Amino acid sequence: MDVRITIETTFDNGEKRTHQLDGISRPYRVTCPDGIGLRLEDGKRVVEQIQRAILCDQVEEIIRESRVCPDCASVRAIHDYRTRDLDTLFGRVRVKAARLRRCSCDARSAAMPGGPISPLAYFFPDRATPELQRLHAELGSRHSFREAARLMKSFLPCHPPHHTTVRDRLGRVAAGLEKSRRASGDPAEALPKGGLTVFLDGAHIRCRPEYQ
Numbered sequence: 001m002d003v004r005i006t007i008e009t010t011f012d013n014g015e016k017r018t019h020q021l022d023g024i025s026r027p028y029r030v031t032c033p034d035g036i037g038l039r040l041e042d043g044k045r046v047v048e049q050i051q052r053a054i055l056c057d058q059v060e061e062i063i064r065e066s067r068v069c070p071d072c073a074s075v076r077a078i079h080d081y082r083t084r085d086l087d088t089l090f091g092r093v094r095v096k097a098a099r100l101r102r103c104s105c106d107a108r109s110a111a112m113p114g115g116p117i118s119p120l121a122y123f124f125p126d127r128a129t130p131e132l133q134r135l136h137a138e139l140g141s142r143h144s145f146r147e148a149a150r151l152m153k154s155f156l157p158c159h160p161p162h163h164t165t166v167r168d169r170l171g172r173v174a175a176g177l178e179k180s181r182r183a184s185g186d187p188a189e190a191l192p193k194g195g196l197t198v199f200l201d202g203a204h205i206r207c208r209p210e211y212q
């Protein structure tokens, strides 16, 4: 049998669009136990394609809606387009991100001309979804950074993370948590009963005969 996968987007303005994804083929005569149902590699490929279709449509809608000035409702001109690679749990998606000119009603642009506005910067401050960053931080705190990167590559269609990316994201998430704790005025938490658990990352040290 052959399975066809189609997804349909309905934008907030009522416009509809369909995306045809790669299908799945399971010829009966050559089906083996390993070909029953959706396999991991099929799932990763399908989810990656769904993510690409959704994200590209969403970016298009964000740019279109962002062009309307929130103060005077006039349409802001497009300054230029930049290519951006956005990292998500379900793959790296390359998008054409428009930058907008400031509206003439913007007091800042009269007094102090500002640069173009990038609507996507708000949604992707680190060019990665917060969900992906949180998973990097969580797996990086439970496993070695290399093992965390390997686990993500095994089960998700995300762009294979480098172990230093896992380490850096864990550091940023930890710093963000500490910053929000200080901002809220909470005192530092007392050490839990039984002491503090410290995780040490593993490393491979090349064996050199002269350094026994």
Ligand SMILES: [Zn+2]
Pocket: 069, 070, 071, 072, 073, 074, 103, 104, 105, 106
């Ligand atoms: Zn305006």
